[in-house]
Amino acid sequence: MSELKFENIDVGDNLPALTKPAVSRTTLALFAGASNDHNPIHIDIDVAKAAGMDDVFAQGMLSMAYLGQLLTNWVAQDQIRSYGVRFGAITHLKDKVTCTGRVIDKFTEDGENRIRVSLQAANQDADVKLRGEAIIAF
Amino acid sequence: MIDRSWIGKSFPALTVDVEKGQLRFFAKAVGEDNPIYTDEDCAKAAGYRSLPAPPTFTFSLNLVTPDPFAKYTSMGIKLNRVLHGGQKFDYLAPICAGDTVTLESTVKDIYSKKNGALEFLEEETVVANQDGEIVARLLNTLVVRN
Numbered sequence: 001m002s003e004l005k006f007e008n009i010d011v012g013d014n015l016p017a018l019t020k021p022a023v024s025r026t027t028l029a030l031f032a033g034a035s036n037d038h039n040p041i042h043i044d045i046d047v048a049k050a051a052g053m054d055d056v057f058a059q060g061m062l063s064m065a066y067l068g069q070l071l072t073n074w075v076a077q078d079q080i081r082s083y084g085v086r087f088g089a090i091t092h093l094k095d096k097v098t099c100t101g102r103v104i105d106k107f108t109e110d111g112e113n114r115i116r117v118s119l120q121a122a123n124q125d126a127d128v129k130l131r132g133e134a135i136i137a138f
Numbered sequence: 139m140i141d142r143s144w145i146g147k148s149f150p151a152l153t154v155d156v157e158k159g160q161l162r163f164f165a166k167a168v169g170e171d172n173p174i175y176t177d178e179d180c181a182k183a184a185g186y187r188s189l190p191a192p193p194t195f196t197f198s199l200n201l202v203t204p205d206p207f208a209k210y211t212s213m214g215i216k217l218n219r220v221l222h223g224g225q226k227f228d229y230l231a232p233i234c235a236g237d238t239v240t241l242e243s244t245v246k247d248i249y250s251k252k253n254g255a256l257e258f259l260e261e262e263t264v265v266a267n268q269d270g271e272i273v274a275r276l277l278n279t280l281v282v283r284n
Contacts, residue, residue: 020169027167034160034167036201041218051218060222061197065168068193072172076184077232083193084226084277 004075006106006113006138015101015117018070022096023058031062058091063121063130070099070119075136081114085132095123101134112137140213140257140282144245149209151242154202158235161189164198181234188235193227196265196274200241209243215259215282223258224279231273238268246277257282 021027025043032043037059040047048056064085071080091097098121105116119132158178165175173180174190181189191199200206207217233239247260263276 030167034163035198061194064225065194069168069170071193077190077193080193080229082226082228084224086224087222
């Protein structure tokens with residue numbers, strides 16, 4: 001799948017960005033079922049309000065799955081050695097998440113050529129929701 | 139305060155089948171259009187035994203139990219005070235449909251910040267396949283707002 005070569009990648013290169021459709025209640029309901037996360041705060045407005053929220057809101061792992069797609073759109077999944085994020089802010093209904101990434105290091109480890117990429121997911125107002133990193137092998 | 143004696147304790151292991159239908163449902167839910175995640179022939183052509191589990195799917199496998207959050211309430215944590223602070227995956231080998239994986243979770247650390255206003259629980263999950271091969275490690279950071 002991947003025609004990228006280690007020698008052709010430079011620190012500072014950007015990954016092709018990925019913008020997902022706006023988050024809807026249907027998105028959250030489908031992801032709750034598909035991800036086995038049945039926490040009602042994401043799908044039942046009564047529960048969300050009882051917890052002090054204005055409305056239901058996205059599962060953090062939904063945005064993490066989107067950022068994972070940014071990676072697997074760029075390289076084959078079996079090249080990914082690790083992938084981690086910090087959840088910084090809640091993703092709300094109608095947020096349109098754009099995932100971006102940038103190569104920040106190239107190195108050799110465990111006998112493999114590897115790169116480190118920094119990752120970010122932000123909404124249409126450039127509010128950052130997640131930041132993370134991944135290690136990819138070539 | 140979460141009792142620090144939980145550090146080092148493990149929770150009962152979960153053994154879960156990795157199912158094609160669930161993987162296709164996950165692909166639909168996240169708008170995945172790469173056919174290797176939904177079409178077994180495409181997955182095999184790409185070198186996988188069957189549909190591969192996408193990068194974050196092992197987190198979902200760890201929830202295949204009647205009450206996945208009971209382990210936290212058993213530690214005295216109030217679920218409406220909990221946020222998912224961070225999540226990391228290390229990948230050692232592919233996980234594909236047809237695999238049966240066993241997930242064993244251990245409390246790695248508990249610490250507080252801001253004079254105890256925030257507590258952090260770090261939980262590591264080791265995922266092994268039906269051959270006993272370790273295929274992934276997860277590190278989950280929960281934040282409890284006291």
